[in-house]
Amino acid sequence: MLRVSIAKCKSYDKSEVLNAVENAISGIGFKIKPGSKVLLKPNVLMGAAPEKAITTHPSVIDAVCTILDKKKCKIWIGESCGLVKKGGVLQAFEEAGIAKIARKHDARLVSFSKEKLRKVRNEQAAFEKEMHLPEILFNVDLIISLPKMKTHTLMLFTGGVKNLFGCIPGGKKQQYHAITGTKEKFANLLLDIWLNVKPALTIMDGIEGMDGNGPGNGNIVKPGIIIASDNAIAMDIVAERMIGFEGEVPTNAIALKRKLINPADIEVIGEEPRLNFVKPSAAVSKLPAWLSGFFLKRVVAYPHPNPKKCKNCWNCVKVCPVGAMEKRNEKDGPYCGKNKCIACYCCQEMCPYDAIELKRSVLFSISISAYYRVLNLFEKMRKE
Ligand code: SF4
Ligand code: SF4
Numbered sequence: 001m002l003r004v005s006i007a008k009c010k011s012y013d014k015s016e017v018l019n020a021v022e023n024a025i026s027g028i029g030f031k032i033k034p035g036s037k038v039l040l041k042p043n044v045l046m047g048a049a050p051e052k053a054i055t056t057h058p059s060v061i062d063a064v065c066t067i068l069d070k071k072k073c074k075i076w077i078g079e080s081c082g083l084v085k086k087g088g089v090l091q092a093f094e095e096a097g098i099a100k101i102a103r104k105h106d107a108r109l110v111s112f113s114k115e116k117l118r119k120v121r122n123e124q125a126a127f128e129k130e131m132h133l134p135e136i137l138f139n140v141d142l143i144i145s146l147p148k149m150k151t152h153t154l155m156l157f158t159g160g161v162k163n164l165f166g167c168i169p170g171g172k173k174q175q176y177h178a179i180t181g182t183k184e185k186f187a188n189l190l191l192d193i194w195l196n197v198k199p200a201l202t203i204m205d206g207i208e209g210m211d212g213n214g215p216g217n218g219n220i221v222k223p224g225i226i227i228a229s230d231n232a233i234a235m236d237i238v239a240e241r242m243i244g245f246e247g248e249v250p251t252n253a254i255a256l257k258r259k260l261i262n263p264a265d266i267e268v269i270g271e272e273p274r275l276n277f278v279k280p281s282a283a284v285s286k287l288p289a290w291l292s293g294f295f296l297k298r299v300v301a302y303p304h305p306n307p308k309k310c311k312n313c314w315n316c317v318k319v320c321p322v323g324a325m326e327k328r329n330e331k332d333g334p335y336c337g338k339n340k341c342i343a344c345y346c347c348q349e350m351c352p353y354d355a356i357e358l359k360r361s362v363l364f365s366i367s368i369s370a371y372y373r374v375l376n377l378f379e380k381m382r383k384e
Pocket of ligand 2: 305306309310311312313314315316317333334350351352353354355356
């Protein structure tokens with residue numbers, strides 16, 4: 001059986017979180033071998049204060065490290081976030097309150113972009129049979145993934161599987177956004193990464209999460225839970241049901257299609273709350289996978305920098321994988337060239353001032369309403 005355990009946790013109070021993490025881990029019967037070398041992979045999308053609910057909360061990492069300390073484990077905490085500010089990933093760890101926790105537990109902080117890489121080949125992969133991953137992933141005894149419970153503009157939800165995208169070093173992430181192009185291909189790539197990394201344990205910070213336009217600019221929500229599982233896909237399938245997105249998250253749908261998981265094998269331990277997460281407003285995430293490629297390339301919602309909020313930090317220009325976001329001069333804000341834009345929304349994710357809005361084109365609105373009208377007509381005919 002693949003076990004998913006849910007423990008209630010109403011606040012980030014240190015002892016309450018430790019208790020919940022211990023309960024969630026013991027709920028699935030997971031045992032940590034004493035003296036293990038352990039790599040933690042939190043979600044550090046960018047350097048953001050813990051109360052913004054963008055990154056895995058330091059209290060959750062503190063709790064996991066406390067458990068590992070008791071077992072005399074050696075700890076590494078690694079990430080490859082999209083941050084381009086001075087100081088890179090290590091600065092992001094500082095801002096997210098994680099560096100302080102690392103110092104407390106004598107854990108080493110790792111920027112995956114600076115690590116030696118290993119070329120791995122996996123014949124089970126559907127999109128990328130060969131990829132380069134940080135060597136450290138293969139030199140530890142245990143990988144624990146620590147995702148944050150959030151919506152995602154492109155992939156609808158970011159959980160256990162999506163969190164592993166942060167194992168891809170540096171600009172390769174942007175390149176992957178550029179070459180995948182559709183959410184279906186991107187979901188296949190994420191599952192290929194999961195096949196190579198396969199964390200033995202995933203613990204999700206669902207004490208506070210994000211709905212709406214996550215992963216960086218949504219609304220803070222308080223599900224009040226910690227979830228643990230020995231299988232990241234199983235956790236995501238249970239989580240999508242809890243947040244009211246059942247059957248819609250592309251990574252889950254494609255994992256089922258690829259027979260990477262059998263839902264009948266999932267056992268849930270603990271009470272499954274009903275959480276009604278608000279979906280991202282950018283409609284591309286709501287489209288079926290076969291349509292998303294068409295919409296992504298033609299009638300998608302494009303990023304519009306808002307001059308009233310923009311501080312001309314040029315993060316969006318630096319992260320854009322295809323050079324669509326341009327700096328034309330020092331005075332005017334960034335400009336998005338729609339002909340080049342592949343709608344990966346990296347710029348929106350990485351804007352520290354929430355200055356990038358995703359706006360639908362008129363053609364998009366007409367197309368989507370026509371699409372749903374035809375769909376309703378077919379549905380009516382089918383019922384008759
Ligand atoms: S402008 Fe933004 S959404 Fe468009 S390709 Fe560049 S980073 Fe992606
Ligand atoms: S839109 Fe955001 S990321 Fe881009 S320059 Fe303005 S503030 Fe910086």
